[in-house]
Amino acid sequence: MKCPRCLNEDRRYFYKGSKGWYCRKCISFKRVLIKEEIEVQDYAISDVEVKIELKYELTPYQKKIAKEAIETIVSSDILLLCCTGAGKTEISMPIIATYLKKGKRVCYAIARREVVLELYERFRSTFINNTVTRVCGGYTDELYADLIVCTTHQLYRYHHTFDLLILDEVDAFPFKGNDTLNNIALTSLTNDGRIVYSTATIDDHIQKIMRKRPLKTLSLQRRPHGRPLIVPKVKIRPKAILYLELLKILKKTDRQTIIFTESIRICKFLYRILKRVFSVTYVYSSLEERSANIKAFKEKKFRFIVATSVLERGITIEGVDVIIIKFYDGIFDKASIVQMCGRVGRSFKDPYGNSYILTTSKDEAIRQAIAEMRKANEVYLL
Numbered sequence: 284m285k286c287p288r289c290l291n292e293d294r295r296y297f298y299k300g301s302k303g304w305y306c307r308k309c310i311s312f313k314r315v316l317i318k319e320e321i322e323v324q325d326y327a328i329s330d331v332e333v334k335i336e337l338k339y340e341l342t343p344y345q346k347k348i349a350k351e352a353i354e355t356i357v358s359s360d361i362l363l364l365c366c367t368g369a370g371k372t373e374i375s376m377p378i379i380a381t382y383l384k385k386g387k388r389v390c391y392a393i394a395r396r397e398v399v400l401e402l403y404e405r406f407r408s409t410f411i412n413n414t415v416t417r418v419c420g421g422y423t424d425e426l427y428a429d430l431i432v433c434t435t436h437q438l439y440r441y442h443h444t445f446d447l448l449i450l451d452e453v454d455a456f457p458f459k460g461n462d463t464l465n466n467i468a469l470t471s472l473t474n475d476g477r478i479v480y481s482t483a484t485i486d487d488h489i490q491k492i493m494r495k496r497p498l499k500t501l502s503l504q505r506r507p508h509g510r511p512l513i514v515p516k517v518k519i520r521p522k523a524i525l526y527l528e529l530l531k532i533l534k535k536t537d538r539q540t541i542i543f544t545e546s547i548r549i550c551k552f553l554y555r556i557l558k559r560v561f562s563v564t565y566v567y568s569s570l571e572e573r574s575a576n577i578k579a580f581k582e583k584k585f586r587f588i589v590a591t592s593v594l595e596r597g598i599t600i601e602g603v604d605v606i607i608i609k610f611y612d613g614i615f616d617k618a619s620i621v622q623m624c625g626r627v628g629r630s631f632k633d634p635y636g637n638s639y640i641l642t643t644s645k646d647e648a649i650r651q652a653i654a655e656m657r658k659a660n661e662v663y664l665l
């Protein structure tokens with residue numbers, strides 16, 4: 284027995300109800316009967332001239348990799364390996380346009396809701412003639428458009444639907460290491476559908492994907508402004524001294540800074556301490572004022588923001604520095620350290636900046652993240 288949606292074959296997850304066998308592995312996404320033909324929605328792509336309007340033209344490096352992607356996708360799935368800030372969303376636009384021009388169905392899926400909302404706006408202002416929809420928690424009214432931007436949790440709605448699925452940031456939780464979500468992504472493809480996996484770091488999870496489905500890797504380790512990634516300075520101290528280090532850095536700097544913490548508890552604690560002295564706001568995923576606080580920080584109304592990993596990806600704030608406070612093993616992994624540091628030096632106007640890791644011990648995740656950033660920067664030595 285095999286679940287038609289999440290491909291589960293483990294007998295322990297199959298139950299027999301009054302209507303027949305069903306799968307409990309993916310039941311949180313609506314019950315699916317094993318013998319059921321899941322309805323495939325038929326919708327057509329608008330018959331309009333597909334036009335891309337970008338704020339900045341793609342760099343020659345971006346154009347080259349976009350062209351390679353269009354050629355490669357004919358015969359193979361793709362792993363798009365790009366350093367943070369290389370512009371992987373922009374790189375994927377020409378390939379999306381190629382599919383839309385042929386009347387094919389395209390979806391851009393990513394783990395986090397916040398990023399879906401931001402990307403939706405970007406795609407809407409880029410694909411000026413096509414319809415775009417966002418599908419994520421709070422936005423499930425319009426399920427179909429020429430281009431669907433959704434969270435990976437919403438892919439269960441699109442059984443055997445897409446000719447092209449762009450799966451962005453496959454190294455991010457909760458998609459990373461979640462077999463059910465990974466398989467639902469696979470069954471959202473048509474029989475000859477293709478996937479572009481996109482990531483900044485390769486880890487065991489991606490290697491597992493690569494073993495399942497052959498992928499051709501296309502790599503761009505260069506930011507559009509041609510400046511290298513900012514590699515963090517690491518300070519190893521006892522916990523109490525680390526807080527003093529933090530105060531020292533904040534007192535000296537005149538730049539906006541994101542302070543990443545490992546838990547909501549530490550985030551709130553630091554916010555309470557820092558707000559006595561500095562102009563500071565805070566953010567974590569369940570905070571009601573989350574969007575308002577991020578917006579205020581982007582508008583430069585605060586010098587500092589204390590955050591959990593909720594700000595780790597998909598957000599670009601011009602001219603920020605980053606401080607990562609790391610007390611524990613296993614909370615910030617290599618991929619999230621690379622992403623957090625990747626917030627620095629993203630803009631043309633201000634491609635520089637500083638990042639720090641304040642930690643009680645230098646663990647494997649820090650070592651690997653730094654090695655990866657240094658390796659990405661090697662392209663500038665060539």
Ligand SMILES: [Zn+2]
Nearest residue numbers: 286289306309
């Ligand atoms: Zn299932």
